[in-house]
Amino acid sequence: MNYLYLYAAIILAVIVLYSRRHVKKVETDKSQLRESIQGGMAEPPSLHPVFDPVRCIGSGSCATVCPEGAIGIVNGRGVLINASHCIGHGACLAACPHDAIKLVFGTEKRGIDIPHISGEFETNVPGIFIAGELGGMGLIRKAAEQGRQAINALRKRDGGQAEYDVVIVGCGPAGLSAGLSAMHHKLRYKLIEQEDSLGGTVYHYPRNKIAMTAPVVLDIVGTVKFGEVQKEKLLEFWLGVVEKTGLQISFHERMESIEKSGDGFVVQTNKGGYVTRSVLLSMGRRGTPRKLDVPGEDSPKVVYRLIDPEQYKGQSVLVVGGGDSALEAAIAIAEQDGTTVTLSYRSAAFSRVKPKNRTLLEQAEKAGRIQVLLNSGIKEILEKEVQLEQNGQLHTLANDAVIVCAGGLLPTPLLRKIGIDFETKFGTV
Incomplete structure (x- = not known):
């Protein structure tokens, strides 16, 4: 009998500790949400989750896997408590046990422009393709798949004489996958990245955070059977792929304009111009960092x-x-x-x-x-x-x-100048 009392006391103590911790966490989440609203930071900048109040049971699995701490549990339901920090990688979607999350662009108050693309990821401007985050896909696996499929589509295009078959702009998951596909199909390609590192948005994740939650297929490499992997391990893997395959990447090269030229295009960057049959835009939605335009700004520091x-x-x-x-x-x-x-x-x-x-x-x-x-x-x-x-x-x-x-300066005005059509999303997929 004494053992029963002991077990009961232990269980009660565990329940009390859990309840106290839970109450404290809920109050912290509520406080974070209030601060975001009061500071005018409650509007997410990009792809973000919305929670179905009927399906959501407040398990907290979405909040646990969120690298940015953007999700919390308020009134028993998931909510964006720190919307300005959400970068739309979708780990919350995969973690939800009750399919209570969908990823959308924009809100009722703030619309976000998403380009029109076909099933083969071609824009309304023939020869210009978009894959990955810029086209509305922040999930790493799907962005990489889009890059692969876009190359497979554009390689079939007829075209005149050009220096390159494709210029790929951006070296995130979509751009890396596209570069490998271009190599696989023996295309003449140019892969440029405005920063000094590959990985795109993933590179800017916090340290030791989960960056990928599903396997991905890459040409030349095959199926990469990652489940959950930390940012550093994923970047290390990609660097190894670049080294082993010989994928050529031009870092510190920023696209400045695209102009129609005969059957193709001239892509102008801060380092020169490239004549190409097709262009694949695989950069993120963070845009080009706003510069100070002062002497010495090009310093590595x-x-x-x-x-x-x-x-x-x-x-x-x-x-x-x-x-x-x-x-x-x-x-x-x-x-x-x-x-x-x-x-x-x-x-x-x-x-x-x-x-x-x-x-x-x-x-x-x-x-x-x-x-x-x-x-x-x-x-x-x-x-x-x-x-x-x-x-x-x-x-x-x-x-x-x-x-x-x-x-940052978003690429939308430049793309509109090229003639690419956009649709403004107000909280829709």
Whole structure:
């Protein structure tokens, strides 16, 4: 009998601990949702989940697998508590045990433009194809499959004389898969990537987060039987594929325009122009980072998004921007040992940022971990210094790294100029 009392006490203790933890988590999620709404950050920027209130049972599996912490459980149902951080990779969709999630673009308040593409991923402009996130597919497996199918379709096109059969723009899952398919079919291809790394949106995932939840088929390589794999392992695998296959990638090359030329196109980049029969656009929806247009910005120490705060240990870092991404980057770096962090913003005050970030920044500034320079702007980036102007005065700061968080320029205007048709999605697939 004593054993029964003991077992009952243990079970009761477990229930009490679980209940307390659950209540605390629910309150945290509610608080996060309130902060997002109050800060004007409740509108997701890209592909994102919506939850069926009838099917959803609040299991929390979607929140557990979300790399960005964008999902929480409020009133017993899944909800985007941090919508601005959602990047639409779809792990939540695969994790939901009751099919209560669908991925959509846009909301009732904010529409998102999605290009019209055929079943073979060709736009209304013959010879220009779109695969992956830009065309509405953030899931890694499906984006890679789209890249493969698009190459299979465009290789059948008739065309005149051109330097290349296809120019592939963007080196995320769709672009990598397309490049391998181009090699497989012995096409003359050019694969360009505006950043210094492959992986596209995956490269910008937080460390150690799940990046893939289903197997994928790649030409030359075969079926890649990944189930759940961390970002670093997936990037390592892709780098190995590039090395083994000899896939040629031109990094730091940004597409600037596409013009019709005879039976094909001229793709103009910051490094030159390429005459091609077809173009496959496989870049993401983050767009081209907004530049400062100052001397020295092309330095390798200048980046446009924080990936790993630990890499800046012991360094003097300048963060530029006034949004949540800039504040969060400055705060995270300031927590590393031996760092000196300066946050520069061109306006007189931070607006449309989360109260939590504002509070953390104020605390870090008071503690001397971050120097905040409002009404300031970079004048020049030097090898070991950076020059800023603030209220008419020039400041020279020791500097090892610059992180620019000034948003991005979406490719939509460029694509419209080419003649590609778009449909504005308001919370639809």
